[in-house]
Amino acid sequence: MDENAFWQLIEDCRPAEPDPDAEVLAATLTERLAQSPLPLVIGFAEQLSWALYRLDRKEYGRDLSDDAFLYTRAAVVAAGRTEFDCVLQDPAAFTPYATALIWAEPLLYAPDQAYERITGEEWDRDTRYSYESCSNAEGWAD
Helix, strand or coil: CCCCHHHHHHHHHHHCCCCCCCHHHHHHHHHHHHCCHHHHHHHHHHHHHHHHHCCCCCHHCCCCCCCHHHHHHHHHHHCCHHHHHHHCCCCCHHHHHHHHCCHCCCCCCCHHHHHHHHHCCCCCCCCCCCCCCCCCCHHHHH
16 A cells, blocks of 8 residues: 555545544445455555654644643644645644544554454554654654
């Protein structure tokens, strides 16, 4: 899955009504991914990890706990490509997510749940980029 396909899938699965915790988005993504070939699920997980990794920077997360920072970055991804690009261009655009504690934790589990539905096994996933907070050494360098 390339980056354009990733963002299109996010957009296609986003509900029309507000979904601040991304529960509907995550459920829809899980369902869609579970009906897809396994390589697509793996590709989605890779793109999700890459997007979260790119947001893993000191200017965004210095005042948040590791979990709060991860879930807030997920909320930016859940908001779609336009918002994601805006936040990458202007760190101040991240502030509303951090101050309002807008979290999208369920998004993190969508590929794992789809994998389990397809294979019947838990996924011991190891993506190229870690999405865990503070794993982007370049983003946290002084």
